[in-house]
Amino acid sequence: MNPLLEARGLNLRFGAVDALLDVSLDLYPGEVVGIVGESGSGKSSLLKVLAGMQGADGGCVTYTDAVGTDHDVLNISDAARRRLMRSEWGFVHQNARDALRMNVSAGGNVGERLMAAGARHFGKIREEAAHWLGRVEIDASRMDDLPRTFSGGMQQRLQIARTLVTRPRLVFMDEPTGGLDVSVQAKLLDLIRSLVADLGLAVLLVTHDIAAARLLSHRIVVMRHGRIVEEGLTDRVLDDPQHPYTQLLVSSVLAA
Numbered sequence: 001m002n003p004l005l006e007a008r009g010l011n012l013r014f015g016a017v018d019a020l021l022d023v024s025l026d027l028y029p030g031e032v033v034g035i036v037g038e039s040g041s042g043k044s045s046l047l048k049v050l051a052g053m054q055g056a057d058g059g060c061v062t063y064t065d066a067v068g069t070d071h072d073v074l075n076i077s078d079a080a081r082r083r084l085m086r087s088e089w090g091f092v093h094q095n096a097r098d099a100l101r102m103n104v105s106a107g108g109n110v111g112e113r114l115m116a117a118g119a120r121h122f123g124k125i126r127e128e129a130a131h132w133l134g135r136v137e138i139d140a141s142r143m144d145d146l147p148r149t150f151s152g153g154m155q156q157r158l159q160i161a162r163t164l165v166t167r168p169r170l171v172f173m174d175e176p177t178g179g180l181d182v183s184v185q186a187k188l189l190d191l192i193r194s195l196v197a198d199l200g201l202a203v204l205l206v207t208h209d210i211a212a213a214r215l216l217s218h219r220i221v222v223m224r225h226g227r228i229v230e231e232g233l234t235d236r237v238l239d240d241p242q243h244p245y246t247q248l249l250v251s252s253v254l255a256a
């Protein structure tokens with residue numbers, strides 16, 4: 001099986017800071033890879049570069065689409081990147097407000113993604129939006145309400161419905177449960193886990209929450225100072241960490 005996304009030798013500098021140093025990564029269809037590390041280790045920078053939202057100073061990223069065409073993500077045109085974002089990719093932001101349109105109804109937020117992907121039949125769009133609100137456990141009676149009347153957890157579930165309604169093959173997630181209450185986080189993680197498994201999604205998950213990474217990821221990549229210091233199957237990395245930094249990360253969770 002060929003990787004869906006292949007990154008080689010990525011470098012990115014901000015002034016004197018190396019945000020990424022020779023980072024290489026493969027992501028296979030249906031695979032969930034958790035990118036963990038402390039604040040400032042380069043996780044978000046890596047996600048943005050892989051999604052073509054941020055350039056790099058070196059290296060390359062190749063995405064192979066559903067019909068087998070390779071896309072050179074770092075040199076892609078804005079229009080082509082937007083096309084991928086509409087049809088094959090999704091991005092879940094930490095803050096739902098960065099993705100949702102707050103003055104558009106919940107149903108509209110989901111439906112407009114379908115319209116952007118070419119759907120035209122109003123009845124079908126509304127039906128599909130209602131179906132997706134149900135899948136993320138938002139009551140149908142809230143369909144015409146504005147997202148600003150929703151709790152943080154509901155806004156995040158709405159963002160997920162908006163992202164998944166177009167059936168992406170690859171979803172980038174940047175701290176999807178960050179900033180939420182612990183009990184809300186647990187419920188959201190369970191929901192994400194079942195949706196990802198049902199839909200067979202490939203996911204790149206950035207998180208500083210080791211428990212979230214353990215729950216969702218098949219494989220874990222550990223970053224420190226812009227480099228990948230360890231990677232492997234989730235249980236192996238978390239139960240038998242080899243790098244001293246991973247040992248520290250894991251033991252600090254155990255001690256917490």
Ligand SMILES: Nc1ncnc2c1ncn2[C@@H]1O[C@H](COP(=O)(O)OP(=O)(O)OP(=O)(O)O)[C@@H](O)[C@H]1O
Pocket residue numbers: 014017018019037038039040041042043044045046208
């Ligand atoms: N736009 C920018 N301008 C200058 N420096 C930046 C910029 N974006 C990131 N950096 C720096 O690059 C390094 C990596 O940042 P990045 O946000 O990727 O880390 P992170 O692991 O995602 O951290 P966090 O968990 O806090 O979001 C940090 O030192 C950060 O200060």
